[in-house]
Amino acid sequence: MSGARTLRLDRATIAALVTVALLVAGAIIVPYTTRTAYDVQDLTQTLQGPSAEHWFGTDQFGRDMMTRLAYGGRISFAVSGTAVLAHTVIGTTGGMLAGFLGGAADGVLMRVTDVFLAFPDILFLILITGVLGPSLLNIVIALSLVGWAGMARQVRAEALALRGQEFIDAARALGATDRRIVVRHVLINVLTVALVRASLDVGPVILSEATLSFLGIGIQPPMPSWGVMIAEGLPRLRSEPYLALIPSVVLSLAILALTFAGEGIAEALDPRSRRR
Amino acid sequence: MPRYLAYRIVAMLPIIVGVTLIVFVVGRLAPGDPVQILFGDISNPTVEARARAQLGLDRPLPVQYLRFLGSLARLDFGSSYVYRGIRVSAIIGQALPISLALGTAALLVAVLLGVPLGLAAALRPRSLLDQGVRLLTLLGVAVPFFVVAVGLVLLFSLRLRWLPVSGWGTPAHLVLPVLVLMLRPTAYITRITRLSVLQVLGQDYIRTARAKGLPVSAVTLRHALRNAAITITTTVGLALSLAFTGALVTEIIFGIPGMGRATVTAVFQRDYPVIEAVVLLYTALFLLLNLAMDLAYAALDPRIHYA
Numbered sequence A: 001m002s003g004a005r006t007l008r009l010d011r012a013t014i015a016a017l018v019t020v021a022l023l024v025a026g027a028i029i030v031p032y033t034t035r036t037a038y039d040v041q042d043l044t045q046t047l048q049g050p051s052a053e054h055w056f057g058t059d060q061f062g063r064d065m066m067t068r069l070a071y072g073g074r075i076s077f078a079v080s081g082t083a084v085l086a087h088t089v090i091g092t093t094g095g096m097l098a099g100f101l102g103g104a105a106d107g108v109l110m111r112v113t114d115v116f117l118a119f120p121d122i123l124f125l126i127l128i129t130g131v132l133g134p135s136l137l138n139i140v141i142a143l144s145l146v147g148w149a150g151m152a153r154q155v156r157a158e159a160l161a162l163r164g165q166e167f168i169d170a171a172r173a174l175g176a177t178d179r180r181i182v183v184r185h186v187l188i189n190v191l192t193v194a195l196v197r198a199s200l201d202v203g204p205v206i207l208s209e210a211t212l213s214f215l216g217i218g219i220q221p222p223m224p225s226w227g228v229m230i231a232e233g234l235p236r237l238r239s240e241p242y243l244a245l246i247p248s249v250v251l252s253l254a255i256l257a258l259t260f261a262g263e264g265i266a267e268a269l270d271p272r273s274r275r276r
Numbered sequence B: 001m002p003r004y005l006a007y008r009i010v011a012m013l014p015i016i017v018g019v020t021l022i023v024f025v026v027g028r029l030a031p032g033d034p035v036q037i038l039f040g041d042i043s044n045p046t047v048e049a050r051a052r053a054q055l056g057l058d059r060p061l062p063v064q065y066l067r068f069l070g071s072l073a074r075l076d077f078g079s080s081y082v083y084r085g086i087r088v089s090a091i092i093g094q095a096l097p098i099s100l101a102l103g104t105a106a107l108l109v110a111v112l113l114g115v116p117l118g119l120a121a122a123l124r125p126r127s128l129l130d131q132g133v134r135l136l137t138l139l140g141v142a143v144p145f146f147v148v149a150v151g152l153v154l155l156f157s158l159r160l161r162w163l164p165v166s167g168w169g170t171p172a173h174l175v176l177p178v179l180v181l182m183l184r185p186t187a188y189i190t191r192i193t194r195l196s197v198l199q200v201l202g203q204d205y206i207r208t209a210r211a212k213g214l215p216v217s218a219v220t221l222r223h224a225l226r227n228a229a230i231t232i233t234t235t236v237g238l239a240l241s242l243a244f245t246g247a248l249v250t251e252i253i254f255g256i257p258g259m260g261r262a263t264v265t266a267v268f269q270r271d272y273p274v275i276e277a278v279v280l281l282y283t284a285l286f287l288l289l290n291l292a293m294d295l296a297y298a299a300l301d302p303r304i305h306y307a
Helices: A011-033 A065-101 A103-118 A121-132 A136-163 A166-173 A178-215 A226-236 A242-269 B002-029 B034-039 B045-054 B061-073 B088-123 B128-142 B145-159 B171-201 B204-211 B216-254 B259-268 B272-300
Strands: none
Touching (some): A011 A065, A065 A103, A065 A136, A065 A178, A065 A226, A103 A136, A121 A136, A121 A178, A121 B259, A166 A178, A178 A226, A178 A242, A178 B216, A226 B145, A242 B128, A242 B145, B002 B061, B088 B171, B088 B216, B088 B272, B145 B171, B171 B216, B204 B216, B259 B272
Protein backbone atom coordinates (compact mmCIF):
# COMPACT_ATOMS: atom_id res chain seq x y z
CA MET A 1 0.00 0.00 0.00
CA SER A 2 1.70 3.15 -1.12
CA GLY A 3 1.04 6.34 0.80
CA ALA A 4 1.19 8.40 -2.36
CA ARG A 5 -1.54 6.46 -4.09
CA THR A 6 -3.96 6.74 -1.21
CA LEU A 7 -3.12 10.32 -0.28
CA ARG A 8 -6.45 12.13 -0.17
CA LEU A 9 -6.42 15.78 0.80
CA ASP A 10 -9.55 17.72 1.64
CA ARG A 11 -10.35 21.08 0.10
CA ALA A 12 -9.11 23.19 3.03
CA THR A 13 -5.75 21.44 2.96
CA ILE A 14 -5.39 21.97 -0.77
CA ALA A 15 -6.29 25.66 -0.38
CA ALA A 16 -3.69 25.92 2.39
CA LEU A 17 -1.06 24.19 0.28
CA VAL A 18 -1.80 26.51 -2.64
CA THR A 19 -1.43 29.51 -0.33
CA VAL A 20 1.93 28.23 0.91
CA ALA A 21 3.05 27.59 -2.67
CA LEU A 22 2.01 31.11 -3.72
CA LEU A 23 3.87 32.66 -0.80
CA VAL A 24 7.01 30.68 -1.56
CA ALA A 25 6.74 31.44 -5.28
CA GLY A 26 6.20 35.13 -4.51
CA ALA A 27 9.23 35.19 -2.23
CA ILE A 28 11.37 33.67 -4.96
CA ILE A 29 10.01 35.57 -7.97
CA VAL A 30 9.17 39.08 -6.75
CA PRO A 31 12.78 40.23 -6.20
CA TYR A 32 13.43 39.56 -9.92
CA THR A 33 10.51 41.76 -10.98
CA THR A 34 11.30 44.78 -8.83
CA ARG A 35 14.36 46.71 -9.79
CA THR A 36 15.63 47.50 -6.29
CA ALA A 37 17.36 45.32 -3.76
CA TYR A 38 15.98 44.98 -0.23
CA ASP A 39 18.44 47.47 1.23
CA VAL A 40 18.45 50.13 -1.49
CA GLN A 41 17.34 53.42 0.01
CA ASP A 42 15.61 56.18 -1.94
CA LEU A 43 15.38 59.12 0.40
CA THR A 44 13.19 61.07 -2.05
CA GLN A 45 10.57 58.33 -1.81
CA THR A 46 10.23 57.72 1.95
CA LEU A 47 6.98 56.61 3.60
CA GLN A 48 5.00 56.48 0.38
CA GLY A 49 1.72 54.69 0.94
CA PRO A 50 0.74 51.83 -1.35
CA SER A 51 0.74 52.96 -4.99
CA ALA A 52 1.00 51.57 -8.51
CA GLU A 53 4.77 51.89 -8.41
CA HIS A 54 5.20 50.53 -4.87
CA TRP A 55 2.29 48.13 -4.27
CA PHE A 56 2.93 47.94 -0.55
CA GLY A 57 4.46 51.41 -0.20
CA THR A 58 7.93 52.35 1.00
CA ASP A 59 9.40 52.57 4.50
CA GLN A 60 11.14 55.44 6.28
CA PHE A 61 14.29 54.90 4.17
CA GLY A 62 12.38 54.73 0.90
CA ARG A 63 12.93 51.01 0.57
CA ASP A 64 10.28 49.15 -1.42
CA MET A 65 8.13 47.17 1.04
CA MET A 66 7.14 44.55 -1.51
CA THR A 67 10.77 43.72 -2.24
CA ARG A 68 11.54 43.57 1.47
CA LEU A 69 8.53 41.34 2.14
CA ALA A 70 9.69 38.93 -0.56
CA TYR A 71 13.27 38.87 0.71
CA GLY A 72 11.92 38.46 4.23
CA GLY A 73 9.90 35.51 2.98
CA ARG A 74 12.97 33.98 1.36
CA ILE A 75 14.87 34.27 4.62
CA SER A 76 11.99 32.98 6.76
CA PHE A 77 11.33 29.99 4.51
CA ALA A 78 15.04 29.21 4.05
CA VAL A 79 15.85 29.47 7.76
CA SER A 80 12.87 27.43 8.93
CA GLY A 81 13.15 24.95 6.08
CA THR A 82 16.78 24.29 6.93
CA ALA A 83 16.02 24.06 10.65
CA VAL A 84 13.14 21.61 10.15
CA LEU A 85 15.25 19.52 7.76
CA ALA A 86 18.12 19.46 10.25
CA HIS A 87 16.00 18.55 13.26
CA THR A 88 14.14 15.93 11.25
CA VAL A 89 17.40 14.25 10.21
CA ILE A 90 18.89 14.43 13.72
CA GLY A 91 15.65 13.40 15.45
CA THR A 92 14.89 10.56 13.05
CA THR A 93 18.40 9.13 13.20
CA GLY A 94 18.59 9.37 16.98
CA GLY A 95 15.06 8.13 17.60
CA MET A 96 15.41 5.25 15.19
CA LEU A 97 18.69 4.03 16.63
CA ALA A 98 17.45 4.40 20.22
CA GLY A 99 14.24 2.54 19.48
CA PHE A 100 15.92 -0.18 17.47
CA LEU A 101 18.99 -0.71 19.66
CA GLY A 102 17.20 -0.27 22.99
CA GLY A 103 19.17 -0.73 26.19
CA ALA A 104 21.76 1.80 27.26
CA ALA A 105 21.70 3.74 23.98
CA ASP A 106 17.97 4.20 24.37
CA GLY A 107 18.28 5.25 28.01
CA VAL A 108 20.94 7.83 27.27
CA LEU A 109 19.07 9.32 24.33
CA MET A 110 15.84 9.60 26.30
CA ARG A 111 17.59 11.40 29.17
CA VAL A 112 19.13 13.82 26.66
CA THR A 113 15.73 14.54 25.09
CA ASP A 114 14.35 15.09 28.61
CA VAL A 115 16.91 17.85 29.07
CA PHE A 116 16.15 19.55 25.76
CA LEU A 117 12.40 19.30 26.29
CA ALA A 118 12.76 20.86 29.75
CA PHE A 119 13.75 24.26 28.32
CA PRO A 120 10.90 26.57 27.32
CA ASP A 121 11.43 26.99 23.54
CA ILE A 122 11.71 30.76 23.41
CA LEU A 123 14.18 30.87 26.29
CA PHE A 124 16.40 28.24 24.73
CA LEU A 125 16.42 30.27 21.52
CA ILE A 126 17.28 33.42 23.47
CA LEU A 127 20.07 31.57 25.29
CA ILE A 128 21.73 30.46 22.05
CA THR A 129 21.26 33.55 19.89
CA GLY A 130 21.57 35.94 22.82
CA VAL A 131 24.82 34.58 24.18
CA LEU A 132 26.47 33.25 21.03
CA GLY A 133 25.22 36.05 18.77
CA PRO A 134 22.30 36.26 16.31
CA SER A 135 24.10 35.10 13.16
CA LEU A 136 22.05 33.22 10.56
CA LEU A 137 23.93 30.03 11.41
CA ASN A 138 23.29 30.37 15.14
CA ILE A 139 19.59 30.99 14.50
CA VAL A 140 19.34 27.83 12.41
CA ILE A 141 21.31 25.84 15.01
CA ALA A 142 19.12 27.14 17.83
CA LEU A 143 15.89 26.35 15.97
CA SER A 144 17.11 22.84 15.10
CA LEU A 145 18.13 22.13 18.68
CA VAL A 146 14.64 23.08 19.86
CA GLY A 147 12.83 20.73 17.48
CA TRP A 148 14.90 17.56 17.40
CA ALA A 149 14.00 16.11 20.81
CA GLY A 150 10.25 15.89 20.14
CA MET A 151 10.96 14.32 16.77
CA ALA A 152 13.35 11.79 18.32
CA ARG A 153 10.76 10.80 20.91
CA GLN A 154 8.07 10.16 18.36
CA VAL A 155 10.30 8.24 15.95
CA ARG A 156 11.70 6.18 18.82
CA ALA A 157 8.21 5.09 19.90
CA GLU A 158 7.50 4.01 16.33
CA ALA A 159 10.80 2.16 15.99
CA LEU A 160 10.22 0.46 19.33
CA ALA A 161 6.87 -0.83 18.11
CA LEU A 162 8.50 -2.10 14.91
CA ARG A 163 11.23 -4.00 16.72
CA GLY A 164 8.92 -6.74 17.91
CA GLN A 165 7.22 -7.23 14.56
CA GLU A 166 7.45 -10.42 12.58
CA PHE A 167 8.80 -9.00 9.37
CA ILE A 168 11.86 -7.73 11.21
CA ASP A 169 12.44 -11.20 12.66
CA ALA A 170 11.88 -12.63 9.20
CA ALA A 171 14.46 -10.28 7.70
CA ARG A 172 16.93 -11.27 10.39
CA ALA A 173 16.20 -14.97 9.84
CA LEU A 174 17.02 -14.41 6.17
CA GLY A 175 20.42 -13.19 7.26
CA ALA A 176 19.96 -9.43 6.95
CA THR A 177 22.49 -7.37 8.87
CA ASP A 178 21.40 -4.79 11.45
CA ARG A 179 22.40 -2.08 9.03
CA ARG A 180 20.24 -3.46 6.28
CA ILE A 181 17.29 -3.92 8.62
CA VAL A 182 17.56 -0.35 9.90
CA VAL A 183 17.85 1.19 6.45
CA ARG A 184 15.47 -1.03 4.46
CA HIS A 185 12.82 -1.79 7.05
CA VAL A 186 12.89 0.49 10.06
CA LEU A 187 13.69 3.75 8.26
CA ILE A 188 11.02 3.24 5.61
CA ASN A 189 8.44 2.59 8.29
CA VAL A 190 9.29 5.48 10.61
CA LEU A 191 9.52 7.90 7.71
CA THR A 192 5.77 8.55 7.65
CA VAL A 193 5.76 9.55 11.30
CA ALA A 194 8.83 11.74 10.77
CA LEU A 195 7.34 13.49 7.73
CA VAL A 196 4.00 14.08 9.45
CA ARG A 197 5.79 15.60 12.38
CA ALA A 198 8.02 17.70 10.09
CA SER A 199 5.05 19.12 8.19
CA LEU A 200 3.47 20.09 11.52
CA ASP A 201 6.73 21.68 12.69
CA VAL A 202 7.23 24.22 9.89
CA GLY A 203 4.57 26.68 11.11
CA PRO A 204 5.81 26.84 14.72
CA VAL A 205 9.42 27.21 13.54
CA ILE A 206 8.51 30.16 11.29
CA LEU A 207 6.67 31.66 14.25
CA SER A 208 9.71 31.19 16.50
CA GLU A 209 11.99 32.83 13.94
CA ALA A 210 9.57 35.74 13.55
CA THR A 211 9.30 36.15 17.32
CA LEU A 212 13.08 36.18 17.75
CA SER A 213 13.48 38.66 14.89
CA PHE A 214 10.67 40.80 16.26
CA LEU A 215 12.48 40.96 19.62
CA GLY A 216 15.64 42.05 17.79
CA ILE A 217 17.63 38.91 18.60
CA GLY A 218 16.93 36.99 15.40
CA ILE A 219 17.58 38.13 11.84
CA GLN A 220 19.51 41.41 12.01
CA PRO A 221 18.61 44.56 10.03
CA PRO A 222 19.12 45.69 7.33
CA MET A 223 18.35 42.12 6.31
CA PRO A 224 14.58 41.90 6.18
CA SER A 225 12.47 39.32 7.96
CA TRP A 226 8.76 39.57 8.61
CA GLY A 227 9.44 39.81 12.34
CA VAL A 228 12.02 42.56 11.79
CA MET A 229 9.62 44.50 9.53
CA ILE A 230 6.81 44.37 12.11
CA ALA A 231 9.18 45.61 14.81
CA GLU A 232 10.44 48.41 12.54
CA GLY A 233 6.88 49.45 11.70
CA LEU A 234 5.75 49.56 15.32
CA PRO A 235 6.99 53.09 16.18
CA ARG A 236 5.11 54.46 13.15
CA LEU A 237 1.86 52.68 13.89
CA ARG A 238 0.02 55.97 14.37
CA SER A 239 1.08 57.71 11.16
CA GLU A 240 1.90 54.82 8.78
CA PRO A 241 0.07 51.74 10.07
CA TYR A 242 0.65 49.81 6.81
CA LEU A 243 4.35 49.44 7.68
CA ALA A 244 3.55 47.03 10.50
CA LEU A 245 0.20 45.75 9.24
CA ILE A 246 1.30 44.38 5.86
CA PRO A 247 4.07 42.13 7.22
CA SER A 248 1.74 41.14 10.09
CA VAL A 249 -0.92 39.97 7.65
CA VAL A 250 1.60 38.10 5.49
CA LEU A 251 3.17 36.38 8.50
CA SER A 252 -0.22 35.36 9.92
CA LEU A 253 -1.33 34.10 6.52
CA ALA A 254 1.83 32.02 6.16
CA ILE A 255 1.52 30.45 9.60
CA LEU A 256 -2.21 29.86 9.24
CA ALA A 257 -1.72 28.19 5.85
CA LEU A 258 1.19 26.10 7.13
CA THR A 259 -0.85 25.01 10.16
CA PHE A 260 -3.81 23.98 8.01
CA ALA A 261 -1.57 22.26 5.47
CA GLY A 262 0.40 20.46 8.19
CA GLU A 263 -2.73 19.18 9.93
CA GLY A 264 -4.27 18.15 6.63
CA ILE A 265 -1.18 16.24 5.56
CA ALA A 266 -0.89 14.63 8.99
CA GLU A 267 -4.49 13.50 8.74
CA ALA A 268 -4.09 12.15 5.22
CA LEU A 269 -0.89 10.24 6.04
CA ASP A 270 -1.93 9.03 9.45
CA PRO A 271 -5.63 8.28 9.89
CA ARG A 272 -5.10 7.80 13.64
CA SER A 273 -4.48 11.50 14.13
CA ARG A 274 -7.89 12.43 12.66
CA ARG A 275 -9.29 15.37 14.61
CA ARG A 276 -12.80 15.26 15.98
CA MET B 1 1.88 9.55 46.97
CA PRO B 2 4.99 10.48 49.00
CA ARG B 3 6.89 7.66 47.28
CA TYR B 4 5.74 8.86 43.90
CA LEU B 5 6.79 12.40 44.76
CA ALA B 6 10.22 11.17 45.87
CA TYR B 7 10.55 9.17 42.66
CA ARG B 8 9.65 12.16 40.53
CA ILE B 9 12.14 14.40 42.32
CA VAL B 10 14.93 11.87 41.87
CA ALA B 11 14.00 11.51 38.19
CA MET B 12 14.34 15.27 37.86
CA LEU B 13 17.98 15.33 38.99
CA PRO B 14 19.54 14.25 35.68
CA ILE B 15 17.42 16.84 33.89
CA ILE B 16 18.65 19.54 36.25
CA VAL B 17 22.26 18.45 35.71
CA GLY B 18 21.75 18.47 31.92
CA VAL B 19 20.04 21.86 31.85
CA THR B 20 22.66 23.54 34.05
CA LEU B 21 25.44 21.89 32.06
CA ILE B 22 24.09 23.29 28.77
CA VAL B 23 23.70 26.76 30.25
CA PHE B 24 27.21 26.55 31.72
CA VAL B 25 28.78 25.44 28.43
CA VAL B 26 26.95 28.07 26.38
CA GLY B 27 28.10 30.68 28.91
CA ARG B 28 31.74 29.55 28.44
CA LEU B 29 31.39 29.72 24.65
CA ALA B 30 30.23 33.33 24.87
CA PRO B 31 32.56 35.80 23.19
CA GLY B 32 34.47 38.11 25.55
CA ASP B 33 36.45 37.60 28.73
CA PRO B 34 34.46 38.04 31.98
CA VAL B 35 37.45 39.61 33.73
CA GLN B 36 37.74 42.30 31.08
CA ILE B 37 33.99 42.83 31.05
CA LEU B 38 33.76 43.15 34.85
CA PHE B 39 36.97 45.04 35.61
CA GLY B 40 37.85 46.68 32.33
CA ASP B 41 41.28 46.34 30.73
CA ILE B 42 43.73 45.47 33.47
CA SER B 43 47.35 46.09 32.52
CA ASN B 44 48.85 44.68 35.72
CA PRO B 45 49.13 40.87 35.40
CA THR B 46 49.08 40.37 39.20
CA VAL B 47 45.81 42.25 39.52
CA GLU B 48 44.38 40.36 36.60
CA ALA B 49 45.42 37.01 38.08
CA ARG B 50 43.81 37.97 41.38
CA ALA B 51 40.58 38.95 39.62
CA ARG B 52 40.63 35.69 37.70
CA ALA B 53 41.14 33.71 40.91
CA GLN B 54 38.41 35.70 42.62
CA LEU B 55 35.95 34.64 39.91
CA GLY B 56 37.28 31.09 40.02
CA LEU B 57 38.26 31.24 36.36
CA ASP B 58 41.74 29.81 37.06
CA ARG B 59 40.25 26.47 38.08
CA PRO B 60 39.66 23.51 35.76
CA LEU B 61 36.29 23.54 33.95
CA PRO B 62 34.69 20.69 35.96
CA VAL B 63 35.49 22.54 39.19
CA GLN B 64 34.05 25.72 37.73
CA TYR B 65 30.88 23.83 36.85
CA LEU B 66 30.54 22.46 40.38
CA ARG B 67 31.03 25.93 41.83
CA PHE B 68 28.41 27.18 39.38
CA LEU B 69 26.01 24.49 40.66
CA GLY B 70 26.85 25.41 44.24
CA SER B 71 26.03 29.07 43.76
CA LEU B 72 22.83 28.18 41.91
CA ALA B 73 21.77 26.07 44.88
CA ARG B 74 22.10 29.21 46.99
CA LEU B 75 20.08 31.11 44.34
CA ASP B 76 23.17 33.19 43.67
CA PHE B 77 23.37 34.13 40.01
CA GLY B 78 26.41 36.36 40.34
CA SER B 79 26.83 40.00 39.44
CA SER B 80 25.57 41.83 36.40
CA TYR B 81 28.28 42.41 33.79
CA VAL B 82 26.81 45.79 32.95
CA TYR B 83 25.54 47.37 36.15
CA ARG B 84 28.64 47.21 38.35
CA GLY B 85 28.02 45.75 41.76
CA ILE B 86 24.38 44.93 41.16
CA ARG B 87 23.41 41.34 41.81
CA VAL B 88 21.50 39.48 39.12
CA SER B 89 19.06 38.36 41.80
CA ALA B 90 18.20 42.01 42.48
CA ILE B 91 17.37 42.64 38.81
CA ILE B 92 15.22 39.52 38.70
CA GLY B 93 13.60 40.25 42.06
CA GLN B 94 12.22 43.44 40.56
CA ALA B 95 11.11 42.07 37.22
CA LEU B 96 9.84 38.58 38.01
CA PRO B 97 6.74 39.51 40.09
CA ILE B 98 5.48 41.73 37.25
CA SER B 99 5.80 38.97 34.68
CA LEU B 100 4.26 36.34 36.91
CA ALA B 101 1.35 38.65 37.74
CA LEU B 102 0.75 39.33 34.06
CA GLY B 103 0.86 35.63 33.17
CA THR B 104 -1.41 34.64 36.04
CA ALA B 105 -3.96 37.33 35.17
CA ALA B 106 -4.03 36.07 31.58
CA LEU B 107 -4.46 32.50 32.76
CA LEU B 108 -7.41 33.45 35.02
CA VAL B 109 -9.18 35.13 32.12
CA ALA B 110 -8.38 32.16 29.90
CA VAL B 111 -9.93 29.69 32.34
CA LEU B 112 -13.01 31.85 32.96
CA LEU B 113 -13.53 32.20 29.21
CA GLY B 114 -12.21 28.93 27.84
CA VAL B 115 -14.11 26.45 30.01
CA PRO B 116 -17.63 27.85 29.31
CA LEU B 117 -16.83 28.29 25.61
CA GLY B 118 -15.52 24.75 25.28
CA LEU B 119 -18.49 23.38 27.22
CA ALA B 120 -20.99 25.25 25.05
CA ALA B 121 -19.27 24.06 21.89
CA ALA B 122 -19.26 20.45 23.09
CA LEU B 123 -22.96 20.53 23.99
CA ARG B 124 -23.88 21.55 20.46
CA PRO B 125 -21.35 19.92 18.18
CA ARG B 126 -21.24 21.20 14.60
CA SER B 127 -23.48 24.13 15.49
CA LEU B 128 -22.61 27.65 14.41
CA LEU B 129 -21.19 28.27 17.89
CA ASP B 130 -19.02 25.16 17.65
CA GLN B 131 -17.69 26.21 14.25
CA GLY B 132 -17.04 29.72 15.54
CA VAL B 133 -15.19 28.42 18.58
CA ARG B 134 -13.10 26.15 16.36
CA LEU B 135 -12.16 29.01 14.10
CA LEU B 136 -11.28 31.19 17.09
CA THR B 137 -9.14 28.53 18.71
CA LEU B 138 -7.36 27.96 15.41
CA LEU B 139 -6.69 31.67 15.07
CA GLY B 140 -5.56 31.80 18.69
CA VAL B 141 -2.99 29.12 17.97
CA ALA B 142 -1.86 30.27 14.53
CA VAL B 143 -1.83 34.06 14.61
CA PRO B 144 1.31 35.35 16.32
CA PHE B 145 0.27 37.32 19.35
CA PHE B 146 2.53 40.23 18.56
CA VAL B 147 0.50 40.55 15.38
CA VAL B 148 -2.68 40.63 17.46
CA ALA B 149 -1.03 43.21 19.69
CA VAL B 150 -0.30 45.43 16.70
CA GLY B 151 -3.96 45.30 15.66
CA LEU B 152 -5.31 45.96 19.16
CA VAL B 153 -2.97 48.88 19.83
CA LEU B 154 -3.91 50.38 16.50
CA LEU B 155 -7.64 50.07 17.22
CA PHE B 156 -8.01 50.75 20.93
CA SER B 157 -5.06 53.02 21.66
CA LEU B 158 -4.42 54.97 18.48
CA ARG B 159 -7.82 55.16 16.79
CA LEU B 160 -10.35 54.99 19.63
CA ARG B 161 -7.91 56.31 22.26
CA TRP B 162 -9.56 54.27 25.00
CA LEU B 163 -6.42 52.71 26.38
CA PRO B 164 -2.77 53.70 26.79
CA VAL B 165 -0.32 52.51 24.12
CA SER B 166 2.24 51.28 26.61
CA GLY B 167 3.45 51.57 30.18
CA TRP B 168 2.74 50.02 33.52
CA GLY B 169 1.06 51.02 36.78
CA THR B 170 -2.66 51.66 36.32
CA PRO B 171 -5.39 49.07 35.67
CA ALA B 172 -5.87 50.53 32.18
CA HIS B 173 -2.31 49.50 31.36
CA LEU B 174 -3.24 45.89 32.08
CA VAL B 175 -6.15 45.55 29.67
CA LEU B 176 -4.41 45.18 26.31
CA PRO B 177 -1.47 43.04 27.48
CA VAL B 178 -3.80 40.61 29.26
CA LEU B 179 -6.12 40.56 26.25
CA VAL B 180 -3.22 39.68 23.95
CA LEU B 181 -1.68 37.22 26.33
CA MET B 182 -4.85 35.27 27.12
CA LEU B 183 -5.45 34.33 23.46
CA ARG B 184 -3.28 31.24 23.18
CA PRO B 185 -4.09 29.83 26.63
CA THR B 186 -7.79 30.45 25.99
CA ALA B 187 -7.64 28.71 22.62
CA TYR B 188 -5.86 25.79 24.24
CA ILE B 189 -8.21 25.46 27.22
CA THR B 190 -11.29 25.81 25.00
CA ARG B 191 -10.04 23.08 22.69
CA ILE B 192 -9.26 20.66 25.52
CA THR B 193 -12.53 21.40 27.35
CA ARG B 194 -14.52 20.77 24.20
CA LEU B 195 -12.70 17.52 23.50
CA SER B 196 -12.89 16.12 27.01
CA VAL B 197 -16.57 17.05 27.49
CA LEU B 198 -17.39 15.45 24.13
CA GLN B 199 -15.56 12.35 25.25
CA VAL B 200 -17.40 12.18 28.59
CA LEU B 201 -20.77 12.80 26.92
CA GLY B 202 -20.28 9.64 24.90
CA GLN B 203 -20.04 7.50 28.05
CA ASP B 204 -22.72 5.10 29.18
CA TYR B 205 -23.30 6.73 32.56
CA ILE B 206 -24.33 9.95 30.85
CA ARG B 207 -26.99 8.04 28.93
CA THR B 208 -28.09 6.45 32.19
CA ALA B 209 -28.31 9.83 33.90
CA ARG B 210 -30.41 11.15 31.03
CA ALA B 211 -32.57 8.04 30.95
CA LYS B 212 -33.50 8.34 34.59
CA GLY B 213 -34.86 11.79 33.83
CA LEU B 214 -32.24 14.13 35.24
CA PRO B 215 -32.51 17.67 33.90
CA VAL B 216 -29.97 18.55 31.23
CA SER B 217 -28.24 21.07 33.50
CA ALA B 218 -27.61 18.42 36.14
CA VAL B 219 -26.25 16.00 33.57
CA THR B 220 -23.90 18.56 32.07
CA LEU B 221 -22.71 20.13 35.27
CA ARG B 222 -22.65 17.29 37.75
CA HIS B 223 -21.73 14.43 35.47
CA ALA B 224 -20.09 15.71 32.32
CA LEU B 225 -18.15 18.76 33.45
CA ARG B 226 -17.01 17.24 36.72
CA ASN B 227 -15.48 14.28 35.00
CA ALA B 228 -14.01 16.37 32.24
CA ALA B 229 -12.53 18.65 34.90
CA ILE B 230 -9.73 16.16 35.56
CA THR B 231 -8.35 16.58 32.06
CA ILE B 232 -9.01 20.31 32.03
CA THR B 233 -7.18 20.92 35.31
CA THR B 234 -4.06 19.26 34.08
CA THR B 235 -4.04 21.33 30.91
CA VAL B 236 -4.07 24.47 32.99
CA GLY B 237 -0.40 23.81 33.72
CA LEU B 238 0.49 23.95 30.05
CA ALA B 239 -1.74 26.99 29.56
CA LEU B 240 0.09 28.69 32.42
CA SER B 241 3.46 27.98 30.84
CA LEU B 242 2.15 29.43 27.57
CA ALA B 243 1.08 32.54 29.48
CA PHE B 244 4.44 32.87 31.25
CA THR B 245 6.55 32.63 28.11
CA GLY B 246 4.07 34.75 26.18
CA ALA B 247 4.38 37.42 28.84
CA LEU B 248 8.06 37.83 27.96
CA VAL B 249 7.19 38.95 24.42
CA THR B 250 4.05 40.86 25.34
CA GLU B 251 6.00 42.98 27.82
CA ILE B 252 8.32 44.17 25.09
CA ILE B 253 5.41 45.38 22.96
CA PHE B 254 3.72 47.25 25.77
CA GLY B 255 6.82 48.57 27.51
CA ILE B 256 6.21 46.68 30.75
CA PRO B 257 9.29 46.46 33.01
CA GLY B 258 9.18 42.69 33.55
CA MET B 259 11.41 39.72 32.78
CA GLY B 260 10.96 39.99 29.03
CA ARG B 261 12.41 43.45 28.96
CA ALA B 262 15.14 42.50 31.43
CA THR B 263 16.08 39.58 29.18
CA VAL B 264 16.12 41.48 25.90
CA THR B 265 18.04 44.34 27.52
CA ALA B 266 20.54 41.80 28.84
CA VAL B 267 20.94 40.32 25.36
CA PHE B 268 21.65 43.72 23.82
CA GLN B 269 24.11 44.61 26.58
CA ARG B 270 25.72 41.15 26.52
CA ASP B 271 24.89 40.77 30.21
CA TYR B 272 25.29 36.97 30.16
CA PRO B 273 24.68 36.23 33.87
CA VAL B 274 21.21 37.76 33.58
CA ILE B 275 20.37 35.70 30.47
CA GLU B 276 21.59 32.51 32.16
CA ALA B 277 19.59 33.24 35.29
CA VAL B 278 16.39 33.89 33.32
CA VAL B 279 16.74 30.68 31.33
CA LEU B 280 17.47 28.62 34.46
CA LEU B 281 14.64 30.18 36.47
CA TYR B 282 11.99 29.61 33.81
CA THR B 283 13.17 26.07 33.12
CA ALA B 284 12.97 25.30 36.83
CA LEU B 285 9.56 26.94 37.02
CA PHE B 286 8.29 24.79 34.15
CA LEU B 287 9.67 21.59 35.65
CA LEU B 288 7.86 22.39 38.90
CA LEU B 289 4.64 23.23 37.03
CA ASN B 290 4.86 19.89 35.25
CA LEU B 291 5.35 18.07 38.50
CA ALA B 292 2.47 19.94 40.15
CA MET B 293 0.15 19.03 37.30
CA ASP B 294 1.07 15.36 37.45
CA LEU B 295 0.43 15.37 41.19
CA ALA B 296 -2.88 17.17 40.67
CA TYR B 297 -3.83 14.52 38.14
CA ALA B 298 -3.13 11.77 40.62
CA ALA B 299 -4.97 13.57 43.40
CA LEU B 300 -8.07 14.32 41.30
CA ASP B 301 -8.55 10.98 39.63
CA PRO B 302 -9.24 8.22 42.14
CA ARG B 303 -8.54 5.63 39.45
CA ILE B 304 -4.87 6.60 39.32
CA HIS B 305 -2.53 5.07 41.84
CA TYR B 306 1.17 5.59 41.83
CA ALA B 307 3.04 2.94 43.68
